[in-house]
Each structure stands twice: as structure tokens, then as C-alpha cells.
Amino acid sequence: MTDAAEIQTTAPPRREVAQRPQQPIVPSQTVSGNALVLVIAIMSFLSCLTLGTVALIRDSASVWQSQISREATIQIKPIDGVDMEAALASAQRVASGFAGVREAKIVDAEATARLLSPWLGEGIDLKELPVPRLVIVTIDENAPPDFAAMRSMLAAEIKGASLDDHRTWVDRLVSMGRTTVIIGLVALALMLTATVLTVIFATRGAMVGNGQIIEVLHFVGADSSYIAREFRRHFLRTGIKGATGGGALAVLIFLTLGWWTSRNLATPQADQAIALFGDFTIGLSGYVGIAIVIVAVAALTALTSHLTVIAYLHDIEMPGRES
């Protein structure tokens, strides 16, 4: 071809053909692509953090509830002419006689003094003070005793005895726990909705620059399914990269908090945190949830790119679109 020969340039000889690996059809490193990874990572991180926190609160709420309802208390008020120690022993015997009671333990004088020491100071003599005494009844949570029957029997047999099954506390804690979990779930739903919308719009934004690639592939005779597959694969990788990064960071935070509380046991800060949130382990369901968020975000990214490609290809075939 003479014309072709005429216009050949004098560039220096290059490397042999195909020594260099072929570039992917969809360019891997673009500014919008990197921004998309970052956006996905941030949204996944926030979603996983919310999800983990909700799991933590849910577990803590059920722990508060079970720890309280695991015990009931028999209180015996001092009444003149009644032998307190005998009354305590009777109460212990009555309680132990009920099915569903694992243990009935008298809080001895020493322990009672310890309990009262913040108010009454050290070295108090309980005999001189009309102080009520307690019997702690540990119950089988799965088959609790008949509290009504126990209450009436105690009242009948022991003067001044009353039974507190902590029902009021438990009810309050249960409703507080439920409310907290519901608030958490609403926050999680909002977070996931925000994540879905952000991922969809960010993916579509990143796809804008790829319009020419879709057109070129179409004009060189590529099947629609081939074009969609190339983009889907690329954006699935982007989604996995971002979602895994964000999810892993959230997991790391929970692991770090768990490690911190275990290292700082018995310090006031850790005690406070443990009282509220347990030991900061989000449990298997929390980790499964985080894994589901990661997979769902990556799949959503791929699906959005797929649908954008299909819509774009459909658009190309619409009349009135001059290219």
C-alpha cells in the first residue's frame, strides 16, 4: 500500500506485540472508579457499624432481661418478737420447696452489712437496727416457679415476709430494650436505604464516562450480553473492593472494642461500657449480617451497572438519537 507507506511515522521500534497483558475492556483505574470504591467503602462501613450496634443492643437487652429475671428476692421485715434467723430459714425452706427454684440463699448478716455500708458506714451492728433481711432465690428461667403461690405461702407462714420477683423492673427493662432495638432497626433501615441509593447513584455516575465504551463495543459487533457482562464483572470487583474494605473496618472496630474492654476489666470506664453493651462482641449473627451487607452492596453495584448498560444499549436503538 503506497499511501500507507508514505505516511508511516519514524517512531522507534517498540516491544514485540502482546508481551504486555491486554488492557481490560473497562478501564480499571479511573478517578470516578476510585471515588466509587471510596463511596461504597464509606457507606458499607456505616451500614455494618449500624448493623453491629443494633446486634449489640439486641443482645445486651436480652442479657439485662435474663439476668434480672433469673433472680427473685424474699424480704423479711423485722417485727418485734419474731426470730429473724428462724424466719430466714423458714423462707429459705418454703422457697426451696417450689419446683423451678434452683437455689434459695440467705444473705447473711455480714453481706447485709456490706450492702448497707455505703449508707450506714462500716462496723454496724444489725441487731440494733430494724434492718430487713433478704433471701435470694435463683430460679430456672425456662420453668419459673409459681410466684403467686410462693407469695401467699410466705405470707401465711412467715410474718413480715414479702416476695419481689422483679416483675416491674423486668417489664421496664424489656420495654426499654425493645424500644432501643426498634430505634436501632429504624436507624439500620434508614442507613441501608441511604446506602442503596448512594451506591446506585454513585455507580450510575461512574458509568457516565463509560458511554463511549458501550457505544464502541456495540459498533464493533459485541453482543449486548457480552457488554453487560464486562461492566457487571468490573463493577462487581469495584463493589467487592469497597464493601469488603468498609465491612472489614467495622469488624475491626468491634474487635478492638472487645479487646479494649477485656484488657480494661474492672476499670470504671470498662465497667460502665460492659454494663451497657456487654463485652462488645456482636456474635455470629452480627458477623453474618455484616457479611450479608458486603455481598448485597457488591451485588447491587454490579446490578446497577448491568441495568445501566442495558438501558444505554436500548437508547442507542431509539430513533432520533444522532450520534
Added chain:
Amino acid sequence: MGPEILSDISFDIPPRSFQFLSGPSGAGKTTLLRLLFLSLKPTRGLITAFGRDRARLAPRDLPAIRRRIGVVFQDFRLLDHMTTYENVALPLRVRGREEASYRSDVVELLKWVGLGDRMHVLPPVLSGGEKQRAAIARALIEQPEILLADEPTGNVDPPLARRLLRLFIELNKLGTAVVIATHDLGLMEQVDARRMILSNSRLEVYD
């Protein structure tokens, strides 16, 4: 539905023929080329490509027919992240062919269009003429039966336009039917070829 861009048009592209498609800007040259490439569905009318009615073709059959038609755009449409070699090989790659099976064909074609030394260069560093030759090579790599070129000389200077035209003529002699959409009268005067003039949605053919 908008206004009709083309109406009452009837023509054929015979095998091994050479023709210019001309007309003022906005007359519908690009639309007609896209109809020929089966990339656009006509709102009404019959288009037959290689003996098959376009209206009866399933979407999955279209790519196979499109591969028998090469397209060259005025703005080249090269992918900037791929080298000249990769751009030209793209039609074969999207068909799932192994690189080893087409490497020598691509290199040979690149040499034929005068880009033998530019095959590992990315498009942004190519000149306008080099880009256009790369785009032509990409359209030819699958040895199409028809080549559709939309203003192929629109972005190059007159001497290079003449050289590109001779490239098309050479290709036509090798057996490919060529349709060049252009409004460059100077270019058309250089070749005694069939002319199809689009004007006011109508097409007049001068054999």
C-alpha cells in the same frame, strides 16, 4: 413520535460497489448509516440486510450481521485506555477469540494502513490521520462485506483526506462495498462513483 427524518427512500448497496452518501448537515446521513448498520429500528419501512428482513431478526442475531458491516466514525471512537493494536483487535476480542489466533492478522493490517510503528501507542498521542487510520483498520479487521464511513475525512487535512480516499478505493478493489457519508464535494469529485444525495428527507441516487 417526532418528525420523520427519512421518508420514501428506496435503494440498495450492491456487493463490491462504491458510493458516496451526501447532503447538507442534518439531512439524516448519520441516521441512514445507523439504519444500514441495523443499530436503529425504522419506525416503518423494510430494511433487508444480506437477504434477511431486519424486522424479523431477533436481537441476538443482530451482532452476527453487524460483524459483516464495518463502521468508521468521524470522531474515530477509539478507546483511549487501549493501544492502537488493542483497539484494532477489539472486534475479534469481543467475539471471544484467543489473542494468539489473530495477532499476526492485526499486525499485518496495522502495517497495511501505515501504523506498523504506532501499534503500542495510546490514541491520545496519535495524530488525527493516525487515529482515522486506526479506526479504519478496526472496521476492516473482520473483513466486512460492507464498510460504512461517516465523514471519515472530516477531521483531517486535504492531502491526508485524499490518501484515506485512496485507501477506501483500494479496499473496494479487494471486494468490500464502501459507503462514504460526506459533504465534502472536493472529495467526491476525485472519484467517479455512485452518489446518493439526501435532501429534505428524500434520497436521490446518481449512478
